Amino acid sequence: MKTGSENIMEQADGTPTLELAKAPTGIHGLDELTGGGLPKGRPTLLCGSAGCGKTLIAMEFLVRGATEYGEPGVFMAFEERTEELASNFASLGHDLNALVAQKKLMLNFVHIEPSEIEETGEYDLEGLFIRLGHAIDSIGAKRVVLDTIEALFSGLNDTAILRAELRRLFRWLKDKGVTAIITGERGETTFTRHGLEEYVADCVILLDHRVAENMATRRLRIVKYRGSNHGTSEYPFLIDAGGVSIRTITSMGLKHIASTERVSSGVPRLDAMMGGQGYYRASSVLVSGTAGSGKTSLAAHFAAAAVARGERCLWLAFEESASQIIRNMRSIGIDLEPAVTQGLLRFQAERPTTSGMEMHLVSVRMHVKEFQPRVVVIDPVTNLISLGSLAEIRSLLIRLIDFLKMQQITALFTSLTTDGTCLGATDAGVSSLMDTWLLLRDLESGAEHNRGLHLLKSRGMAHSNQVREFLLTNQGVELRDVYLGPSGAMLMGSARDALEAQEKAAELVREQLTEGKQRELERKRQAMEARIRVLRAEYEVEQAEILKGIGQDQSLADELAGDRIEMGKRREADATATPQTPAPDGK
Amino acid sequence: MRTDPGNKSTTAEFEKALNRTGDGQYVLRLYLTGSTIRSNRAVTAIKILCERYLKGRYDLEIVDLRQHPDRADAAQIFALPTLVKVLPLPSRRLVGDLTDPDRVLIALDLKPAKK
Numbered sequence: 001m002k003t004g005s006e007n008i009m010e011q012a013d014g015t016p017t018l019e020l021a022k023a024p025t026g027i028h029g030l031d032e033l034t035g036g037g038l039p040k041g042r043p044t045l046l047c048g049s050a051g052c053g054k055t056l057i058a059m060e061f062l063v064r065g066a067t068e069y070g071e072p073g074v075f076m077a078f079e080e081r082t083e084e085l086a087s088n089f090a091s092l093g094h095d096l097n098a099l100v101a102q103k104k105l106m107l108n109f110v111h112i113e114p115s116e117i118e119e120t121g122e123y124d125l126e127g128l129f130i131r132l133g134h135a136i137d138s139i140g141a142k143r144v145v146l147d148t149i150e151a152l153f154s155g156l157n158d159t160a161i162l163r164a165e166l167r168r169l170f171r172w173l174k175d176k177g178v179t180a181i182i183t184g185e186r187g188e189t190t191f192t193r194h195g196l197e198e199y200v201a202d203c204v205i206l207l208d209h210r211v212a213e214n215m216a217t218r219r220l221r222i223v224k225y226r227g228s229n230h231g232t233s234e235y236p237f238l239i240d241a242g243g244v245s246i247r248t249i250t251s252m253g254l255k256h257i258a259s260t261e262r263v264s265s266g267v268p269r270l271d272a273m274m275g276g277q278g279y280y281r282a283s284s285v286l287v288s289g290t291a292g293s294g295k296t297s298l299a300a301h302f303a304a305a306a307v308a309r310g311e312r313c314l315w316l317a318f319e320e321s322a323s324q325i326i327r328n329m330r331s332i333g334i335d336l337e338p339a340v341t342q343g344l345l346r347f348q349a350e351r352p353t354t355s356g357m358e359m360h361l362v363s364v365r366m367h368v369k370e371f372q373p374r375v376v377v378i379d380p381v382t383n384l385i386s387l388g389s390l391a392e393i394r395s396l397l398i399r400l401i402d403f404l405k406m407q408q409i410t411a412l413f414t415s416l417t418t419d420g421t422c423l424g425a426t427d428a429g430v431s432s433l434m435d436t437w438l439l440l441r442d443l444e445s446g447a448e449h450n451r452g453l454h455l456l457k458s459r460g461m462a463h464s465n466q467v468r469e470f471l472l473t474n475q476g477v478e479l480r481d482v483y484l485g486p487s488g489a490m491l492m493g494s495a496r497d498a499l500e501a502q503e504k505a506a507e508l509v510r511e512q513l514t515e516g517k518q519r520e521l522e523r524k525r526q527a528m529e530a531r532i533r534v535l536r537a538e539y540e541v542e543q544a545e546i547l548k549g550i551g552q553d554q555s556l557a558d559e560l561a562g563d564r565i566e567m568g569k570r571r572e573a574d575a576t577a578t579p580q581t582p583a584p585d586g587k
Numbered sequence: 588m589r590t591d592p593g594n595k596s597t598t599a600e601f602e603k604a605l606n607r608t609g610d611g612q613y614v615l616r617l618y619l620t621g622s623t624i625r626s627n628r629a630v631t632a633i634k635i636l637c638e639r640y641l642k643g644r645y646d647l648e649i650v651d652l653r654q655h656p657d658r659a660d661a662a663q664i665f666a667l668p669t670l671v672k673v674l675p676l677p678s679r680r681l682v683g684d685l686t687d688p689d690r691v692l693i694a695l696d697l698k699p700a701k702k
Contacts, residue, residue, distance in 0.1 A: 111663045113680075118694035120670075121628075121683030126620050127652065127664035134656035156666065156682065 020227045023071070023143065023179040026064025027057065028245035033222060033231040038203055043170050043180040045200035047191045048207030053218055053239050054183040055080070056092070057207070058145040060244045061181055063094050065143045066104035071179075073143035074106045074135040078151035082107040092239075106135045112155035119157060125165040129172060136176060144173060144180040150194050159194075170199045191223065202226045208234070238362045245362055258282070258460075263309075263375070263410050266301030269479035270438075273455050273464040279436055280460065281374075282408045284401045286381075286431055288415040289440030293451055294470055295414035296320070297477050298438070299377045300329040300336065302412050306375040307339040314373035315347045316364065318383040322347030325379075333475045346371055360384060361396055361403075368407060376404055381413040381430070394430065401433055435459040440470060450493035453479060469496065613637075613645040613695070614674040618664045621653050625684045629668040632685035640697045 022036035031037050038044045038061070046054050055077075062073035077085060085107055086096040099105035108131060136144065149166065156162055173180045182200055184192030191197045197204055204223040219234040238245055262277035265285075271278040279285055285302075289295045299315075306313045317325060325347065326336050339345035348367055368376065378384075384393060404411045415430065431437050437456040442449050451470035455463050468479040482496075617633055619626035630649060637645050652659050652667070662671060670681040672695055679694050692698035 108660065110665055112665070116678060117680045117682055118690055119683050120681045120690045120694065121686035122625055123666045123668065123683040124625070125665060126667040127618065127659055127669065128666070130620065130652045130656050130667075131659045131665070134659070152665070 022228070023065070024069060025057075025061045026068050027060050029235065029237065030057075030220070030244075033220075033235060034203075034225060035229055038179055038181070039225070039228070040179050041174065041177045042202040043173050043182050043200045044203040044205060045184060045192065045196055046181050046205050046207065047184040047186055047196070049186040049209060052186075052207040052209035053237070053244065054207060055085075055147050056239055057244050058147055058181045058183055059085070059089060059094070059096075062105060062143055062145055063089075063096075063099065065179075066099055071142035072104045072106075072139045073145065074108060074132065074139070074141045074178075075145045075147065076108045076110060076132060076135070077147050078110050078112060079148055080109070081111075082109045103139045106139050106141065108132075108135050110151075112151055114155045117155050123158075123161065125152070125162075125169065129169065133176075136178060142178055144176075144178045145183070146180065147183045148185060149182055150184055150192065150196065153194050162194075166196070167199050245365075257408075259408065264305045265298070266303075266305030267298070267477050267479060269468065270298075270453070270477075273466075273468065273479075274436075274458055275462050277461075279410060279458075281410055282405050283410060283435035283459070284404070284433065285410070285412045285436040285438065286415055286434040287412060287438045287440065288417050288431075290417055290442045293440035293442055294472055294477065295416070295440060296325065296379055297329065297332055297334075297472055298440070299379050299412050299414055300325070300332075300334045301477055303345060303375065303377055304334050304336065304339070306410075307336075307342075307344045310344070311374040312343075312371060313339070313345045313375040313377065314367055314371050315345065315377045315379065316367075317347055317349040317379055318351065319380060321349050325349075331474075332472050332477070346373070361400055364400060365403060368404070368409065374409060376409050376411045377414075378411065379414045380416050382416040394433070397430055397433055431456075441467075448493050452482065469493075611644050612674060613641050613672070615645060616648045616650055616662070616671045616673060617668060618650045618652055618659070618662060618671070619668040621651060626668055628684040628686060629670070632688070632691070633670060636685070636688065636691060636695075636697075640692070640695075 021040040022034065022038065023040040024031050024037035025034075046058060048054050059075060062075055065071040065073050075085070080088070089096050096105060096107065100107060110128065110131070132144070135141065149169075152162055152166075153159065170180075170182070182196060184194070184196045186206075187193040187195070191204060191206060201224075203225045206221045206223050208219045208221070210217060210219065218237050218239070220237045221234045222230045222232065259281040261281040262279065263281050264271050264278040265274070287295045287298050303313045303315060315322075315325070320328070322340070326340070329336055336345055340347065346367070348363075350363075364376075381397070384396065401411065413430075413434070434457075436458040439454040439456050441452045441454065443452045444450075451472075453468045453470040455465070467482050469482050471478040471480060615633070615637070617629060619629060633647065637647055650658055650662075652664065658664075662669075666682045668682075668684060670685060670691075672679040672681070675696070681691060681694050685691050689698070693700050
């Protein structure tokens with residue numbers, strides 16, 4: 001941000017150019033749009049119809065200048081008394097009286113009462129110059145607002161004098177070196193009713209307050225900014241308790257850091273479908289489905305999981321009140337109330353139609369800034385879609401998603417589709433902005449509705465392409481594999497239960513059969529073993545007898561041998577064999 | 588306007604009462620800057636008019652806002668020169684160098700307004 005008088009910049013081709021010095025407005029969005037603020041030391045014309053926020057933007061410029069940039073300011077009001085100004089701005093959180101007391105701000109009401117005024121000859125506006133000069137000098141003002149100087153035309157008739165004097169006034173402001181905002185009422189064909197744009201040539205900003213589809217949206221356009229690049233489109237802007245902010249798509253950009261951290265969806269089976277870990281942190285998740293398909297329940301799981309991790313969760317409800325959501329989620333076993341009392345979960349329930357689309361964006365930003373959640377649930381985003389055209393919604397969502405991503409917030413949007421089989425145009429338009437897209441489908445078969453969950457896309461992770469049956473039980477959401485019937489059709493609900501029962505019966509029969517066979521086998525084994533035992537017994541008996549027989553034969557043979565030796569001795573024969581042969585032990 | 592057009596008798600009585608209490612006394616203030624040609628013209632003009640029409644019953648103060656810039660805010664001055672008729676009520680502001688005597692006299696209630 002440039003605050004010096006003039007900075008000399010080198011262009012790419014080496015020729016030095018005078019970069020226009022700019023006075024930052026401090027107004028969110030406007031400084032981005034103007035590349036740093038209003039032309040410093042020059043007047044800027046701010047024009048628009050009644051009630052479009054001229055006074056507010058002008059005052060914001062002074063207040064921010066005084067509080068944030070150390071530049072005191074003079075507010076010269078032609079339409080509102082200083083007390084009125086102070087009380088009007090108190091509701092926007094600005095304590096003008098305090099700033100006045102600190103000599104950072106000077107409020108000066110120029111009262112013009114046409115009925116009291118009589119023109120009796122030549123005059124000039126020197127009185128105004130004196131008052132303005134006195135005010136500027138008394139606090140060393142660097143910024144000036146004249147709101148709305150055209151009121152002079154209602155009190156004075158000699159427009160030739162007025163025009164000449166206004167020309168002189170703007171030149172005088174330049175000479176004073178103050179950055180000025182001059183407001184003007186929008187004319188029929190000209191920017192201002194009295195053609196002030198003729199005198200203020202440096203910067204012209206046009207405000208507009210249009211009503212479309214019963215929703216009023218304020219818009220801002222920079223018509224002209226001499227010597228500076230600027231955004232040329234119409235940008236919506238908002239006025240709320242935090243002041244003025246101007247939203248531009250370009251003010252954010254795709255600069256967010258992609259996280260590799262995962263956060264659980266709160267449903268283990270769903271996490272499993274996404275590689276077992278859930279969504280990426282800071283990603284955007286779209287859950288679309290028909291009415292009653294369980295979108296909010298899925299969101300509740302997600303919120304409950306975040307709370308269980310100790311993270312703060314902001315729930316923006318556009319259809320149900322907080323207590324209704326809490327009651328309904330209790331019926332599927334998710335109690336969100338403790339988290340609310342702990343301050344981890346905050347519901348922000350409002351009808352989308354209560355304020356314009358842009359107001360919603362700002363209110364989201366405000367709540368996010370204040371509550372610092374890590375997880376945001378928007379239920380349902382489709383209700384916002386009723387507020388504007390698809391293009392507007394897309395632009396709103398782009399900015400919302402970018403904003404949330406910049407804050408590293410994981411966002412879950414639910415979207416109501418009218419027909420389960422074909423996706424709404426809005427879904428198709430919005431889904432490209434989303435990282436993960438879950439579709440809850442109502443599948444009709446066998447005269448009943450069943451819910452099916454598809455994971456249509458999930459950027460940057462392997463994910464299951466199978467349909468899961470989606471059940472809402474007393475313990476929350478449950479995902480089950482889908483049965484494929486014999487014909488290849490998906491079976492869900494009671495058809496699936498019937499098939500399961502059938503399969504169970506068949507299983508039982510099979511089990512029984514197997515058991516019978518096993519028993520048969522056992523019996524055969526036992527019979528076989530019994531036979532083996534008998535054979536072994538017979539064998540043992542026979543063995544014993546045979547061994548006994550063998551023993552008798554041996555002793556008989558010994559005896560016979562002993563007899564032969566005896567006989568030999570007796571015959572005195574010196575039979576060779578006899579002495580070597582040891583005498584057998586006779587048994 | 589400070590009068591109530593819906594009740595003419597009351598308005599008339601009010602104005603009568605004002606004239607009685609004020610005794611037709613005029614309190615005038617002429618705001619100007621320094622001694623420009625326009626300022627001088629206005630001073631000359633008002634002095635002549637006062638002497639001719641209000642002799643002995645007027646109080647004229649000439650305020651140079653260059654000397655007293657703070658008085659411009661209090662008096663709600665934006666154009667110069669401006670002659671403020673403080674009394675009698677209703678107060679009037681005569682913007683300009685007072686070179687149109689008819690307008691000045693009508694504005695000061697010294698001459699009836701033209702039909």
